[in-house]
Amino acid sequence: MAFDSLIAGAGLFFTPYALLLTAAGCLLGLVIGVLPGLGPLMGIILLTPVALYLPPVAGMGMLIAIFVGGSAGGAVSAILLRIPGTPLAAATLLDGYPMAQKGRAPEAIGIAISASALGGLLGGVFLIFLSPLLADVALRFGPPEYFALTLLGLVSITVISKESTSKGLMVGIVGMLISTIGMDQFASAYRFTFDLPQMLGGFNIVAMVVGLFALSEMFLQIEQGGLDRRSKVEVVRASWRAIGTTLRSWVNVVRSSLIGIFFGALPGAGGVIASFTSYAVAKAVARDPETYGTGNPEGVVATESANNACCGGTLIPTLALAIPGDATSAVLMGALILVGFFPGPELFENHVDVVGGIFLAYIAANVFLFVLGILFTPIFASILKIRKKHLIPIVTLLSVIGVYAIQGSTFDLWVMLAFGGLGYVFRRFDYPLAPLVIGAVLGPICENNFRRSLVLSADDYGIFIDRPICATILAISALAIALTLLPARSLGWLKRGEAA
Amino acid sequence: MADKDTRRRRVGEAGVVLGFLALAGLVFQQTRTSFVEQGAASGGAMYNAALFPELLGWSLLLLAAIQVFRLLRPGGQPAADPPQLAGVAAPEDTGDRRSLRQALVCLALFVVYLLLLRPVGYHLATPVFMAACYYVLGTRNIVVALLLAIATSLAMSFVFEYWMNVILPVGRFGIGF
Missing domain, CATH: 1.10.287 (Helix Hairpins)
Structure with missing residues (x-):
């Protein structure tokens, strides 16, 4: 099955256009990852409108390459400036920056890039072999199980995220409510359209996401100040010899990648948890744990291989089950839907060539990451000198034109602005943004399967309890919510039980 | 305080x-x-x-x-953590009035730009909006701000209009590629 998809996808992916766009996406991802305050999510959001104009596999290849490049790019600024370009690289600076201070910045960047590429490739192997198996299992799921799965996807993201669970759930529900705007899928009724013809199809997901993440981020960046600040950074060239160091640490690469894949596949966990966990594990099993934090290359290997392996892990439930693990994969999933392919078991059944093309794009992106990451390090270091006052208007304009390009609609621009305001308020008061996107993406799947289940059972809600898999998944969701929402003293019985 | x-x-x-x-x-x-x-x-x-x-x-x-x-609930005060900027860094000086004023002026410019985009057209509204943004954000040399604005507007129009065949708003003057 895995090889069949790769063979089927080869025809779609191995075209000069798709290869070039994957390479370009990787380069763009690296640039965006290097710049503090941006990151793979922002890159994917800004370039999604462009991807919609491309052949599906080429467009998705570009976005996936941005994901891969963006996840690795943050290491450059972490090593050179002690400022992680993305949260994913926060653990990398623990040893990367001390290495740079000792004059070993080229080696640290070389290790970070090569470990990221190797971790990403291992993640790719798991993606290629695990996702068809998972999709095969999911084929046996009926509407109740699917309904329960979508709920679990949303709940796990809000429960694991660092913000309050109730706030996360509220935001997720708002996302789901937004997804109900427009024509109802079952009855011929318009919902929440307020007689506005522009609302008949609901809000454009890209306009929402760009507003929520990009516009609110730009506003906060201006508010934060330091627009004229220029980083003093030494332009360095990554060392090719560092690859040898990474390869010699193959046990660390494999172990950290497995941790990354696990946390990637777990909805809500993501690369930050993966990289800190792999760092902690690497330190715990090391013969010289006292050298960690003082410039030990093994620390950089652990964090970077984990956070890029996480990309492959995240794509497993996204492609196989249509359950995105985080906001980035939710946007990727949204883009895949917009280009006409719905993730989930049917994608593996009916569009095996597209699945194969995506797998190949992911693998190729990691190969490009390795080559381009090492070759263009001096450029990335120079990019760190760009002042925010020059960058912010460009990102804003790209947001406007990108959103306008999708439907040629100025209404979408107002939607983007409104969601920008919402994103700003949510960030100010510690409401997570990711559940809104995931709620909006999962909403239609959740409602569709909820109502289909009830149609199957003649409106008997017992169907959700009678079916063991569905009941188990729902019980896990309920338990996860209860454990995080209820005050600690209410759970005293549970703790007493554990102690006994 | x-x-x-x-x-x-x-x-x-x-x-x-x-x-x-x-x-x-x-x-x-x-x-x-x-x-x-x-x-x-x-x-x-x-x-x-x-x-x-x-x-x-x-x-x-x-x-x-x-x-x-x-x-x-008594003592149940909300978490006073600073907002997370994409989880990267907390603002150091969000209280800075100058930065807040800059952000609000940019927001106002953005609203005006959206209002004018369709009637005036991309090729007239965008360079003006971009130049104003560059100026407000600290590029005090008007010539540099204008040059940057024209360059970014043209680069963006090249990508979207020429490469992707997107029809950007031409406005009442019908300016477009």
């Missing part, structure tokens, strides 16, 4: 929760009026378009009630 900040934050939190409550209220208002008029607010799951939104509305009400309880 800290008390004032906490109070301001508490008021803000309460405002956000009120927003959620208002949204839930809007859901119920719609399902009991517009949905009823369309005959889509009752019956089985197949015909009841209000079923799922109402379920979400009730859930939102419940969670908002939990938030209200947390806000009102």
